[in-house]
Amino acid sequence: MSKTPQKKASKKRAASATHPKVPTIGYAILTSLAHHPHTGYELTQLMGPPRNYMWEARHSQVYPTLQLLTRYGYVAFEDVQQDSRPDKKVYEITGPGIEALRNWAKKGPTHVPVRDEFSVKMAALRMLSPGEAVAVLTRQIELVEGEIAAINLHLVDFARRLDIPEPPPSDHRQFCLISAIRLSRDLKITAADAYRKLLDDLSRQEESARVVRTHAKRPR
Amino acid sequence: MSKTPQKKASKKRAASATHPKVPTIGYAILTSLAHHPHTGYELTQLMGPPRNYMWEARHSQVYPTLQLLTRYGYVAFEDVQQDSRPDKKVYEITGPGIEALRNWAKKGPTHVPVRDEFSVKMAALRMLSPGEAVAVLTRQIELVEGEIAAINLHLVDFARRLDIPEPPPSDHRQFCLISAIRLSRDLKITAADAYRKLLDDLSRQEESARVVRTHAKRPR
DNA sequence: TGTTACATGTAAATGGTTACATGATTGC
DNA sequence: GCAATCATGTAACCATTTACATGTAACA
Numbered sequence: 001m002s003k004t005p006q007k008k009a010s011k012k013r014a015a016s017a018t019h020p021k022v023p024t025i026g027y028a029i030l031t032s033l034a035h036h037p038h039t040g041y042e043l044t045q046l047m048g049p050p051r052n053y054m055w056e057a058r059h060s061q062v063y064p065t066l067q068l069l070t071r072y073g074y075v076a077f078e079d080v081q082q083d084s085r086p087d088k089k090v091y092e093i094t095g096p097g098i099e100a101l102r103n104w105a106k107k108g109p110t111h112v113p114v115r116d117e118f119s120v121k122m123a124a125l126r127m128l129s130p131g132e133a134v135a136v137l138t139r140q141i142e143l144v145e146g147e148i149a150a151i152n153l154h155l156v157d158f159a160r161r162l163d164i165p166e167p168p169p170s171d172h173r174q175f176c177l178i179s180a181i182r183l184s185r186d187l188k189i190t191a192a193d194a195y196r197k198l199l200d201d202l203s204r205q206e207e208s209a210r211v212v213r214t215h216a217k218r219p220r
Numbered sequence: 221m222s223k224t225p226q227k228k229a230s231k232k233r234a235a236s237a238t239h240p241k242v243p244t245i246g247y248a249i250l251t252s253l254a255h256h257p258h259t260g261y262e263l264t265q266l267m268g269p270p271r272n273y274m275w276e277a278r279h280s281q282v283y284p285t286l287q288l289l290t291r292y293g294y295v296a297f298e299d300v301q302q303d304s305r306p307d308k309k310v311y312e313i314t315g316p317g318i319e320a321l322r323n324w325a326k327k328g329p330t331h332v333p334v335r336d337e338f339s340v341k342m343a344a345l346r347m348l349s350p351g352e353a354v355a356v357l358t359r360q361i362e363l364v365e366g367e368i369a370a371i372n373l374h375l376v377d378f379a380r381r382l383d384i385p386e387p388p389p390s391d392h393r394q395f396c397l398i399s400a401i402r403l404s405r406d407l408k409i410t411a412a413d414a415y416r417k418l419l420d421d422l423s424r425q426e427e428s429a430r431v432v433r434t435h436a437k438r439p440r
Numbered sequence: 441t442g443t444t445a446c447a448t449g450t451a452a453a454t455g456g457t458t459a460c461a462t463g464a465t466t467g468c
Numbered sequence: 469g470c471a472a473t474c475a476t477g478t479a480a481c482c483a484t485t486t487a488c489a490t491g492t493a494a495c496a
Contacts, residue, residue: 023455024337033343041475049331052340061456063477086475091340098347105344108356109363110337111269114404116463117244119274123400124251124325126393127318133396136328142328170421173346179421180343183414184334190410194403201390201399217243243483281484283449305490306447326443445494455484466473 020072022100025065028055033075033172040066053184066091074100090207113220118191122198129203130206138200144192151185174203240292242320245285248275250313250321253295255393257312261287270370273404286311294320338411342418350426357419364412371405 018027020028022039025047032038032046043066044059057065066089069075074097077089093101118140125133155178159166242250245267252258252266263286264279265271277285286309289295294317299310313321338360345353375398379386388398 021454024335024340025455027344028340031340034344034347039475040471040477044475045277049333052334054343055335055337056333058457059476060458060478067477082474084465085473088475101344102347105341105348106352106356108338108341109359110341110365112338113269113276114272115275115335116332116404117275118315118328118332119400119403120244120248120251121325121328121330122403123397124247124254124321125276126396127254127322128325132326136326139329143331170425175421176346176418177343179414179418180339183339183411183430184336186410186414187407190406191403194399194406198396198399201395205390241482259447261445261451264447278485279448280450280486287449302446304493305445308447415487441496443494443496446492448491449489451486451488453484455482457482458480460479461477462475464474466471467485468470468472 022069022072022074022104022125023065025055025057025061026069026074027101028057029065029069030060030074030097033091033093034101035177037090039088039090043091045192050147051154053151053181069097072100073080073097080175125202130202130209132201134203134206137195137202141192141195141199144188144195145146148185148188148192151181151188155185156183228312242289242292242294242324243285245275245277245281246289246294247321247324248277249282249285249289250294250317253311253313254318254321257310259308259310261308270367271374273371273401289317293317299413326388342415345418350374350422350429351360354419354426357381357415361412361415361419364408364415368405368408368412371401371408375401375405 003064028047029043030045038046040059040063044057044062047055047057047062048059049056060087066075066077070077070091073094075091076094077091079087080090081087121136128136158164158178158181159168161178162174164172164174168175172178248267249263252263258266260279260283262276264282267275267277267282268279269276286295286297290297290311295311297311298312299307300310301307310380332398341356348356378384378394378398378401379388382394384392384394384398388395392398
């Protein structure tokens with residue numbers, strides 16, 4: 001088992017335009033790279049489901065975006081040869097990349113368009129019988145509760161790996177990231193609470209309907 | 221300039237494929253139409269910012285989607301001539317449309333990809349000084365609090381217009397819709413709380429940094 | 441006279457997903 | 469042999485935004 005991870009220095013940097021337009025996924029990647037160098041594969045794992053805490057993306061978007069950021073000079077990569085693994089490109093953020101990220105972070109405020117498929121479905125639940133709606137809500141609650149548990153696990157794991165005390169000190173390098181991950185969890189908790197409340201209301205209604213039915217009245 | 225709002229009956233209905241693929245925006249439109257007929261213009265107002273409670277869209281997406289739904293036979297429209305306004309098309313949902321909406325609502329659960337630009341920004345705030353970060357958070361909190369106030373206003377207005385008691389009865393036709401709108405407000409409240417918490421933590425940090433700089437006691 | 445509201449579309453470009461494509465290594 | 473993990477890319481398609489395009493009426 002000869003393990004000789006070699007480095008072939010080939011840092012590349014391209015000329016950047018005045019204010020090149022970077023999509024949000026680009027800033028999400030820059031934010032990740034600002035705290036640690038990563039390969040495209042690792043970034044894909046950080047940003048792909050189920051680890052979608054802030055901005056979900058797949059590898060087919062990550063790799064082209066890394067090429068874009070490289071063209072802009074916002075990131076640079078090193079080719080790393082591995083002998084028992086495919087070669088990889090380890091990306092890190094550059095000075096201009098840090099500047100671009102800072103400028104983006106400073107400007108705002110940011111309008112966040114709401115695009116929540118299950119909220120649409122929630123509004124459409126009145127097309128179903130209370131019983132059918134209860135089934136849909138039950139399944140959704142299970143899904144979201146699993147996601148919440150996964151985020152909690154990840155937060156604990158994260159804190160242990162980096163020896164972050166509880167509560168994390170506000171001057172820690174990862175403090176803002178942890179706040180954002182917690183927010184993503186809290187948003188899911190808020191959603192799950194709403195689903196549970198609607199479920200309760202509808203099942204109470206279903207029950208009273210059943211009582212009415214057993215008193216010889218026709219449903220719907 | 222005679223005032224004669226006429227109706228020219230021209231309900232159209234096209235042959236539908238077996239299981240035509242409808243994007244989420246289509247179901248959002250069907251959900252709106254399931255509770256009341258609307259024109260494309262009205263739908264645009266319901267779905268466009270700032271009234272983006274579940275699924276944001278602009279008119280350039282709404283009109284083509286209505287054409288798609290018409291081709292599928294899920295909606296039908298009436299041409300309504302108005303003399304002191306441009307003519308309009310009033311769309312309503314059809315039987316097959318209701319069926320398609322019900323089938324979509326029943327299946328799931330629905331993975332909701334997280335794609336929140338401000339959460340990315342939140343994680344990137346550590347690139348800024350505490351003072352700069354505090355400014356960004358302050359502006360964002362103002363924005364979101366305005367949106368929350370607008371949703372509350374809309375809910376009150378809605379309840380008054382439709383004579384819905386407080387709390388709304390769970391068997392009301394609009395109950396699921398109201399629940400979804402409340403959820404969209406609660407999600408914004410959760411986000412605002414997180415922004416405020418981070419703001420507090422960072423401004424305390426900023427203050428202690430200032431104390432260190434001035435070698436003086438804490439002001440206030 | 442200019443702006444807003446009403447009313448409906450299309451075109452071009454960008455953003456994002458799904459599927460295609462390849463290939464080595466580890467473990468069952 | 470077969471699946472999973474590591475590793476990187478491209479092509480085709482679908483979804484969304486921004487800009488182009490038009491016209492009337494009410495209001496200030």
